[in-house]
Amino acid sequence: MSNPNPQETDISDEIRNLGKNLNLFIRAAWASPERQLVQREIELSLTEVGDTLNKAANEFAQSEPGKQLKSDLHDINTSIENGKLQEKAQNELLGALRKVNSELEKAANHWSDKEKGSSGTSKGSSD
Numbered sequence: 001m002s003n004p005n006p007q008e009t010d011i012s013d014e015i016r017n018l019g020k021n022l023n024l025f026i027r028a029a030w031a032s033p034e035r036q037l038v039q040r041e042i043e044l045s046l047t048e049v050g051d052t053l054n055k056a057a058n059e060f061a062q063s064e065p066g067k068q069l070k071s072d073l074h075d076i077n078t079s080i081e082n083g084k085l086q087e088k089a090q091n092e093l094l095g096a097l098r099k100v101n102s103e104l105e106k107a108a109n110h111w112s113d114k115e116k117g118s119s120g121t122s123k124g125s126s127d
C-alpha cells in the first residue's frame with residue numbers, strides 16, 4: 001500500500017494538536033483564579049440557600065398550617081397502617097368499575113336492539 005496522502009497526515013496532525021491544545025486549555029481554565037473565585041461564590045450561595053430553606057422549613061413547622069399539615073400526614077399514615085385507605089380506594093374503584101360496566105352494557109344493548117330492529121328476523125348473540 002502507498003503512504004498516506006500528505007494532506008491526510010496534516011489533518012491527522014492538526015486533530016492531534018487540537019486535542020492536546022484543548023486539554024491544555026481546560027487544565028489552565030480549571031486552575032485559573034477566576035474559576036476558583038466563581039466556585040467559592042457558588043458554594044457560598046448554595047450554603048446560604050440551604051440555610052434559608054432550613055430556616056423557612058423550621059418556621060413553617062412551628063406555624064399553625066405546618067402543625068395542621070403534620071397532623072394530616074399523621075392521620076394519612078395511620079389510615080394506611082390500619083388499611084382504611086386501601087379499603088376506601090378499593091371500594092371507590094369497585095364502584096367506578098361497576099358504573100362503567102353498567103354503561104357499557106346499556107350501550108351494547110342499545111346497539112344490539114337497533115341491529116335487531118333493522119335486520120328484521122335475524123337474531124343476535126346475548127354474550
